[in-house]
Amino acid sequence: MSQSSARPRPALYRKPVPAFWWLERRAYLVFVLRELSSVFIAWFVVYLLLLACAVADGGDTYARFRSWSSGGWIIALNVIALLFVLLHTITWFGLAPRALVVRLRGRRVRPRSIVALHYLLWALLSAATAWLILGG
Numbered sequence: 001m002s003q004s005s006a007r008p009r010p011a012l013y014r015k016p017v018p019a020f021w022w023l024e025r026r027a028y029l030v031f032v033l034r035e036l037s038s039v040f041i042a043w044f045v046v047y048l049l050l051l052a053c054a055v056a057d058g059g060d061t062y063a064r065f066r067s068w069s070s071g072g073w074i075i076a077l078n079v080i081a082l083l084f085v086l087l088h089t090i091t092w093f094g095l096a097p098r099a100l101v102v103r104l105r106g107r108r109v110r111p112r113s114i115v116a117l118h119y120l121l122w123a124l125l126s127a128a129t130a131w132l133i134l135g136g
Helices: 026-057 059-069 072-099 111-133
Strands: none
Touching: 026 059, 026 072, 059 072, 072 111
16 A cells, blocks of 8 residues: 555645625626526527417417417516527627637638627528518
8 A cells, every 4th residue: 555545635625605796796687687598598499489389280280389479478478488598699709709700811810790680680681581580
């Protein structure tokens, strides 16, 4: 048996972390809210799948889905989910230049240009979607 393994190891000091550590700085709060937004994005996916199934099943099922969707708690949940999806989108657009390196003619595209292009494409796609839904 080696001499080093016979000695007891000293306990490491671990500074206690408060439960609400993420409220100490704005950056921490935004980080936690962004992570929480994934739950609401998952809700939107489930909601849209339920909608698609109701439409596919026909009139009665779709009418029940619409009735269920007009409930106050579903509307409130969808409004909260929309706010979280917007937070997720805006924070992602801010992070995109760090995650995505774009080169054009051998030169790196400026981060501001990448963010601006994201917002421009978001606006164009939102407008096109609204045009399609509202009957153009």
